[in-house]
Amino acid sequence: MTDTIAAQTPRQPGQPLALTRKDFVSDQEVRWCPGCGDYSILAQTQKVMPDFGYPREKIVFISGIGCSGRLPYYMNTFGFHSIHGRAPTLATGLKAARPDLMVWVITGDGDALSIGGNHVLHAMRRNVDIKLIMFNNRIYGLTKGQASPTSEIGKRTKSTPEGTIDRPIMPLSVALAAEATFVARSVDTHTEHLQGTLERAGFHHGSAFVEVLQNCNIFNDGAYRDFTDREVRDDRMLVLEHGQPMIFGKERDKGIRLRGLHPEVVQLGHGVTEADLLVHDEGAEDPHLAFMLSRMWWPDYPVPVGVLRNVARPTHDELLTGQVEAVRAQRGEGDLAKLLDSGETWTVS
Amino acid sequence: MTTKTATRAGEPEVLELDRVTIRFAGDSGDGMQLTGSQFTRTAAVYGNDISTLPDYPAEIRAPAGSLPGVSGFQLSFSSSPIHTPGDQPDVLVAMNPAALKTNVGDLPAGAALIVNEDAFNAANLSKAGYATNPLTDGSLKSYTLFEIPISTLNARALEGLDMTSKQVDLTKNFFALGLMFWLYERSMEPTLRWIEDKFSKRPVIVEANRRALKAGYAFGETTEIFHTHYRVAPAKLAPGRYRNITGNEASALGFVAASKLAGRPLFYGSYPITPASDILHQLSGYKDFGVKTFQAEDEIAAIGAAIGASYGGALGLTATSGPGIALKSEAMGLAVMVELPLVVADVQRAGPSTGMPTKTEQADLLQVLFGRNGDSPMPVVAPATPADCFDVAIEAWRIALKYMTPVVYLSDAFLATGSEPWRIPNVADLPRIDVENATDRSTFHPYARDPQTLARPWAVPGTPGLEHRIGGLEKSDIGGNVSYDPDNHHRMTMLRAEKVAGIANDIPEAEPYGVERGELLIVGWGSTYGAIRSAVERLLAEGQSVAHVHLRHLNPLPRNLGDLLGRYRTVLVPEINLGQLLMVLRAKYLVDAIGYDKVRGKPFRISEIHERAEQILAGR
Incomplete structure (x- = not known):
């Protein structure tokens, strides 16, 4: 009698529903600034939705505060636009109560790493089965242009006229340190890559942390232009592929080699071959390689995109439900009358 | 004797x-x-x-x-x-x-x-x-x-x-x-x-x-x-089966009972804090009742998770003490806005700040009534004795589910750790809690309201055709889309207030113990019950014109309370704070009530109340 919420449907990866992107478009008018990177993230998110085998009513988008927080209004699924930084907490409770749902958390660099930093850490370490998409524009957009926890040091903003003195946080390093089981990065304008990354995240069983480098064309335009623009991206970004050597460059003539404990950019040829390069292993149990990748940034290194880490661990809701079921198997379904009438009792007649 | x-x-x-x-x-x-x-x-x-x-x-x-x-x-x-x-x-x-x-x-x-x-x-x-x-x-x-x-x-x-x-x-x-x-x-x-x-x-x-x-x-x-x-010698208690119970134990049992009565699983999100932690310990042992407990990373996560669970159709519960309420306040406001059932238990301790964590006080009343941004009314209920915690815990859930609202359950350290014999109730005699989830897509609107209770429908994820979005932004009446329309905000603010105020028609009238009208009415709430009741028993035995009203519902107040206050020459409000209920009564009923406040981290003594009442009755 206590479990009458809804029938639980196990996830069926690889059985897409006969739905299209349009089925996931809500009737609300999208209200981000024209040219904002969020449009692309929304479009790719809507595109991949049919692939996971969940009907619309079983998908929930939960967001915090910031420009990203609007996204749930534009998804024709269940949605909850919560308060600043707390979306992971609502998602944790929802997923614990309703393991049958697919839960996405939409957040930004300020929402996830400043006000909500604590919750991101703990949702990841618990391996709560949520797909957290962090829009990183390295600025506070909704409050009109203050420095964010990912703003580069020295950045002049409305709140830091002489330049910020706070060292930026590396989101993927934080996710790895927090024991996230799936950690990836993509770029708003690289639509195909973004779509593939969101799809991988959606199919991951457990916490997925996806950083999307997103351009705020109003308050921080061109934040990633130096390495994401079409003309330069092949030479300045490293597309990670599991089991493949780390090669990049328009001519695929550069690679990453390990020198001591440090990655080193090398030119292939002149005695340097593919065999000398690091081979990406997203499934490595220890996170050292992924952590190293999470620290690489232009101009010292090409910026890695793709899946840095992808390991299997039991999820929070599985463990929680498992304990409940184990106790029920042992004691049977709880009997309220017996519970009330327990301990030391006596009768007055 | x-x-x-x-x-x-x-x-x-x-x-x-x-x-x-x-x-x-x-x-x-x-x-x-x-x-x-x-x-x-x-x-x-x-x-x-x-x-x-x-x-x-x-x-x-x-x-x-x-x-x-x-x-x-x-x-x-x-x-x-x-x-x-x-x-x-x-x-x-x-x-x-x-x-x-x-x-x-x-x-x-x-x-x-x-x-x-x-x-x-x-x-x-x-x-x-x-x-x-x-x-x-x-x-x-x-x-x-x-x-x-x-x-x-x-x-x-x-x-x-x-x-x-x-x-x-x-x-x-x-x-x-x-x-x-x-x-x-x-x-x-x-x-x-x-x-x-x-x-x-x-x-x-x-x-x-x-x-x-x-x-x-x-x-x-x-x-x-x-x-x-x-x-x-043994006391002549009412016939029945008894057990000794503390307030925290009775609270936990009441929450589990509410879950059974409502036919919905209990989810408990909590961060350890004295003197509320025992509720977490207790509930974590009730997995055979389908109770899921979550020791969160902080107070905010605890209530956030509880709101998430309620959104999913479970009974989302969180408990804390005063400092934790301070941290949860923004999320409590969110729960008011999204109108989901939620119970927030506050086991009060002496404050402010860290205060005296193991000592009792009643000084969170104004915090839970008003300590949120915007006009964000929440029903508040308070148990009077350790055993009463069981009944009031169920009452908190009855209100939360019937009216789709967060409810504050206001206990304190004295109730939580003190104990008394509890006559074990018959499960069949417990109140019914009827819960319905929205399923009909042809009539569903996220903020349509039940004409009687003004409750909005509880449409949980997983219900085909009811996909909708809620959140902390103001929503349009009925339709539930984001709205900045001035008239709509006024209307929604009024609706939220009227919904909570209307609960007054669904709770018992206040009943004076003692004379029906006369010289002195002593009004109390929470754990001061024992001392006030004992003092009033003594005063009545001495032939004094006195009565006691003890409030279980602090928001809304019983509908006859204003009338009742007017029937006595003096209204005395003893509280373990500096006059918080007193302020509410004076503001709401324009009654010249007087307070009697002691904040020593200890319950009132019977003699203290007795003496104060005697002074008043003697015109001093």
Whole structure:
């Protein structure tokens, strides 16, 4: 009698529903600034939705505060636009109560790493089965242009006229340190890559942390232009592929080699071959390689995109439900009358 | 009321007493809470009415022998119904000089004082700040002093056991307990059984505690220090099955019961905080009832997860104390906005800030009524006694589910850790909680309202065709889309307020205990019930024109309260705060009520209320 919420449907990866992107478009008018990177993230998110085998009513988008927080209004699924930084907490409770749902958390660099930093850490370490998409524009957009926890040091903003003195946080390093089981990065304008990354995240069983480098064309335009623009991206970004050597460059003539404990950019040829390069292993149990990748940034290194880490661990809701079921198997379904009438009792007649 | 019973020559005489109040006091490592709760269990099973007041420091082990390290446990047991743990102890058991010093001031002249003489050495006297030994300097002459070398006698009883002297010393509380069992004619059996259960894997500890308990008992029996022992007959409680219960235990049981009654699983999100943590401990043991507990990373995560669970169709519950409410406030506002059922339990403690975490207070009332941004009304309910926590926990959920609203459940440290006998209810007699989830896509609107309750529908994810978005932004009436329309905001603010105010039609009217109209009405809420009720009983017996109203519902207030307040010449509002309900009553009803405030981290005494009422009635 206590479990009458809804029938639980196990996830069926690889059985897409006969739905299209349009089925996931809500009737609300999208209200981000024209040219904002969020449009692309929304479009790719809507595109991949049919692939996971969940009907619309079983998908929930939960967001915090910031420009990203609007996204749930534009998804024709269940949605909850919560308060600043707390979306992971609502998602944790929802997923614990309703393991049958697919839960996405939409957040930004300020929402996830400043006000909500604590919750991101703990949702990841618990391996709560949520797909957290962090829009990183390295600025506070909704409050009109203050420095964010990912703003580069020295950045002049409305709140830091002489330049910020706070060292930026590396989101993927934080996710790895927090024991996230799936950690990836993509770029708003690289639509195909973004779509593939969101799809991988959606199919991951457990916490997925996806950083999307997103351009705020109003308050921080061109934040990633130096390495994401079409003309330069092949030479300045490293597309990670599991089991493949780390090669990049328009001519695929550069690679990453390990020198001591440090990655080193090398030119292939002149005695340097593919065999000398690091081979990406997203499934490595220890996170050292992924952590190293999470620290690489232009101009010292090409910026890695793709899946840095992808390991299997039991999820929070599985463990929680498992304990409940184990106790029920042992004691049977709880009997309220017996519970009330327990301990030391006596009768007055 | 005492009656002497004839005894055979040579046997101590037996005095029949109506009520006895004992306080055990010692170092926080001396096991005083255990000693007190064992005596409580024994008295409860014997059939006395009981009421207890544990009083312990926040430090787990403050320096031994120091004043801040003193831990006390007071219990009152009686042959007639009682409402409080007693104003002043008839007996104080003091295990060291610090315990004596911090507690002796509460003793009335003539009270019995049992001290562990061994602990009154120079070092301990100095730690307690005694310049001379109070056992010998005559300062205790107004009490009946029993100096007993408890440590020495206990060590002798445990001779031959394979234990360190430190381990031996840790059992001396059982010696003291045994002595008290003899003094009040109590069976050792329940405690002996408990010892065997508790230490079943450590036979030497079982043996040591058994010996200590029995040695204390035998000491009372064989020495001639005590000329009298006492009998407190079972109380004539209403027929039924009983158990002794603390407020936190009753709260946890009430929440589980509500989950069963509503047919929805309970999700409990919580961050450890004194004095609410026991609710988490208790609920984590009820997985067979489908209860899922979540120890969150902080107070905000705890309520966030509870809101998420409620959104998913479970009963999302969180509990904390005052500082935790401060942290949860923004999320409480979110719950008001999204109109989801949620219960936020606040086990109040003395504040502000960290305050005195283990001490009681009622100073969060205004915080839970008004401590949020915007006009964000929340129903507030407050239990009056430890056993009442069960019923009020269910009531909190009844309101939350029927009206789709977060509800504050306002307990306090005194209720949480104090205990009393609880008549175990018949499950069939518990209130019904009907819950319905929206399923009809043709009529569904996220913010359409039930015309009676003004509740919006509870449409949980997983329901085909009901996909919709909610959140902290203002929503349009009925449709539920984001709206900045000025008239809509005004309308929604009014609707939220009217919904909560309307609950007044769904709760009982306030009923005065005492005269229907007259000189003095004493209005209370929460854990002051016992002291006020006892004082009013006494005043009525003295023929005074007085009545007591105790409020279970603090928002909304009972619909007849304004009328009731007008029927008495004076309205007195005793509170363990600086007049918070008083402020509400004065503002809402324009009544010239007067307050009576004490914030000492302790419950009111009956005599304090009685005296204040007498002054008022005498025109002073």
